[in-house]
Amino acid sequence: MLTISFVVAVYRNAGTIIPTYEQIKHLFSDALTSFKYEVIFVDDGSDDNSLAEILQIRELDSNVKALSFARNFGQLAAITAGLKYATGDAVVNVSADLQDPIKLVSEMVSHWQKGSDLVVCHRTQRSDPFSARLFSRIAYGILKWSIPKLPAGGFDFVLMSRGVLKTLNEIEVRNRFFQADLLWASYRTTFIPYTRLARTIGKSQFGFLKKIKLFLDAFLDASYLPIRAISCLGLFTSAAGFIYAIAVAISRLLHDTPFVGYAPLMIVSLIVGGLNLTMLGIVGEYIWRIYDEVRKKPSYLIQSEYL
Incomplete structure (x- = not known):
């Protein structure tokens, strides 16, 4: 039975x-x-x-x-x-x-x-x-x-x-x-x-x-989605920053456009800083879990x- x-x-x-x-x-x-x-x-x-x-x-x-x-x-x-x-x-x-x-x-x-x-x-x-x-x-x-x-x-x-x-x-x-x-x-x-x-x-x-x-x-x-997402987000942020820098340089050279004000700098800094902290937190979660497994506590x- x-x-x-x-x-x-x-x-x-x-x-x-x-x-x-x-x-x-x-x-x-x-x-x-x-x-x-x-x-x-x-x-x-x-x-x-x-x-x-x-x-x-x-x-x-x-x-x-x-x-x-x-x-x-x-x-x-x-x-x-x-x-x-x-x-x-x-x-x-x-x-x-x-x-x-x-x-x-x-x-x-x-x-x-x-x-x-x-x-x-x-x-x-x-x-x-x-x-x-x-x-x-x-x-x-x-x-x-x-x-x-x-x-x-x-x-x-x-x-x-x-x-x-x-x-x-x-x-x-x-x-x-x-x-x-x-x-x-x-x-x-x-x-x-x-x-x-x-x-x-x-x-x-x-x-x-x-x-x-x-x-x-x-x-x-x-x-593996979180780690893959971090990589993609990092590449996207870098590409966006690079493109923006080129656009600012071209505008400065061709039209003598001044880059004034701290607001754009603060916005970019806060966004990039926030992304960095978020990604660091996700990586930290993985590191802690690896450490937790290595300790082999029941x-x-x-x-x-x-x-």
Whole structure:
């Protein structure tokens, strides 16, 4: 009998953990009776009753495993840890906030059995605030330039084969864009559109600053576009300055036109200075990430294992 593993990253999700587990368990007593299941909860340093709820479930079900981090390391670290402990023939990454419809897993498993090694449930509609939806639309619109296969609404709810999982676990990068790595590691991907459900319990712990960090990781990790853009912008600025200098020289020689005023000089200086600082910042981001990788610090510290 084949086993489907579920990796559930948890951070301050007390109140939604037990319903998430119950939905998974119901699925295997209804639509997926010919499969076994494994659920791996990864507590990302929660300061509420999340771990207590997980251990309560584990006492009643030996198919449930748990990892507890020493402190908060972020959602990506929790997912990465859970994937390394997953033993199933296929692995589903699902959130613990009840916004991903668990019933879709039966359709995902069906596509996997037909040969897909990655099944992506991508969000076509979401019940998030307007500001969150606007930021998401702009961010994913930019990322589409470098990752053409990336769905417009992004995704987290996925099923991957054992082969894709093995490839992912071999990628040892701290500041990675998980979705791009998934798409790169698969050779046959199926996309399922769905509407992300409204959050009914608790509030999102993925704030604006974390979204900015995710966008930077995606933008810098998944493409050479930033460095290439710096080169093109530098060439364009130099060419524009050179052409302008020639135009000023010709005007001076032919028409004796004086070059007066500090405003043009200030404008050019501010533009060039701003571009230099921006480009230096992008290069600095790359240098920091290289240094961060060379240090080989672990992405997370596991305090307790309940296997």
